[in-house]
Amino acid sequence: MTKHLVLAALLGLGLITGAQAADAPLKVGTTAAFAIPLEAAVAEADKQGLKVQLVEFTDWIAPNVSLAAGDIDVNYFQHIPFLENAKAAAGFDLVPYAPGIINNVGLYSKKYKSFDELPKGATVAIANDPINSGRGLQLLAKAGLITLKPGVGYKATEDDITANPKQLKILQVEAVQLVRAYDDADLVQGYPAYIRLAKTFDAGSAILFDGLDHPEYVIQFVIQPSKKDDPRLARFIDIYQHSPVVRASLDQVNGKLYQVGWKE
Template identity: 50%
Template structure:
């Protein structure tokens, strides 16, 4: 009887070890967690990758140079996670491309505002002033909403999430709206009268003091940068671990503070 019990226990142990081995092989087959971002958000993500490695989590960082490929690559399964966009931008992309993607974690919100190298206040803006706004459909609308918040224009009350110039119902100073590539807005300040400035780009460009906004956009969590994945991967423990590292690791916080100073908000602390 004892021999039979011992044999049964041995077989049970072998089965358990075999199961654990299968799990380990399956996990190993996943390879590294592939995370996509762009240059503007890369430094703190790089710090998170280093911390993850120290914790035994293998992460491969892929840096993109445009706002289209990170979502295309994620939808195609070429990466597992991306971090570079806010949810309204993601919603526009999903509607246009039919991608099945969703936010799985919250990151930071960069402060934005209205900047000028020619004028010291909005009251000084002349009639017909040229105003540079981001050229993509969503952020152009965000810029129009900012101009309305500053009292420079008025929009239709029911304009919807994607605002364009057709929604402008009052423009007393006859502002001229220029669509500029998102990343070129800092340089546009050398030519235009006013521009929607994203402080992380302004800080990197050195074109103007990023603290010198004539009007600040109110902090809105909807514009927070989100971690995005395919729904089928939202419960991947590697993703949860990496997001936690980004949000809590002192090494990442140090890089965030160095890169953005006091010009960003850690939205997970407000949840």
Template identity: 45%
Template sequence: MKRLTTLLAALTALLLCTGLHAQPLRIGVTPGAIADSIETAAQEARKRGLDVKVIEFTEWTGPNTALAAGDLDANYFQHLPFLENAVKDRAYKFVAVAPGLLPNQGLFSLKVRRFQDLKEGARVAVANDPANQGRGLLLLERAGLIQLREGSGARATLNDIVVNPRKLNFVEVEGPQLVRALEDVDLAQGVTSHYVAAGKADIADKHGLLYTGPEDVRYAIHFVARQDKASDPRLLQFIQIYQTSTAVRERIRASYAHNEKFYSLPWLARPL
């Protein structure tokens, strides 16, 4: 936060002199807690003279396409592994400017209350996309259920499992569908926001065996901009508003069923 505050102080005069505030800051988001928290921050920003236009996308390709085309000044919908894959596939000239909301990941079960109660050959559902499967496997390793190949880290796939003492059978499922898969398997990886969106926050609360926390900052939703616009003073000011606003924190908490196990605010644990 100190670096961000310093940059803001240095750029305030530029804002006043050039009239950049007259141009709205355009931020692309996806629906749900992400869009709601950004709109709350935008309302506060407008009170401070910073006009913000929030543009909502219903899928995960448009925000990056629009950013690359210059139709957005920043987007706020992706974590770092997703961003890295997008940059690799599309050669985008993007940079992550600052972390934001972190939807916690969890391991959930309707059949056992402790990992040691999982039987040999138990069925475990994990995300089928590379950006999220590694996150789930790391959590399974942390639970003591598997061991991954050294160095595989967040990029781990099922092929990187080198020790599986319970002979767990893994089922790959699309991320948002992991909530529904819970009834058909013994254990499932899942993002808490998907449970809340599905109206199953109580299940996530009662049947969560292990959750990630702020140390999982790579999976926080990040403010992303083009490399040549990463120091846009409007964006830096908006990020400061987002990260310090009480109203934003209250909106995030409400979006996660008022359950602080479901999300993290990593900038508080690791200030910029």
């Protein structure tokens, strides 16, 4: 075989490989709280000729491990503070690609209807991981129940509490277990998505929500930097953000307890 024929054969193989890559399904990792609207986006993508495979994980560690390993193309379950913490802990080379929604987080009580009713020494359950506990503490500060050192933001810890007039007893538990703490603690940091999944009490019954007070908590589509020019990714994000079918699914799942993080 001449050099020209060998070169032609190699170029042809490259074209085939590239075509196969373009036809491969986009693999999107997520968790249960975000799966249903993503399923709607996957169905819409299929109608438009874009193949997408949704991979659902049962914890908050595996989606980044899988993404870093190249087993999936993008994940959607985390906000920027969570991502930055994961990168610092494990050395992941991952970046946010596009914003999704922000889910409101609230303070719930089975026993009391206002913060004024909380007695001294009341028990308050918040998340125990470094990122979500900071969000819980910021909520308590917004409620006027504690005061935090200026500027600590989402990195707040109990050491940053400068005033606790009701002498609240803060209990830290796993975020996914906070729903169960509702029956025992006087006040609970709650995530509407997980409350709906548990079907134990009304997700809209919080005494206070944080909403867009902290836009750093917008859930992000996260990728490896090398994936930033993947046309499949851009098409799928456009469907998620702009399809009326996906928006209807977001409304059905989240009610009014979310906002979009992108410009409409």
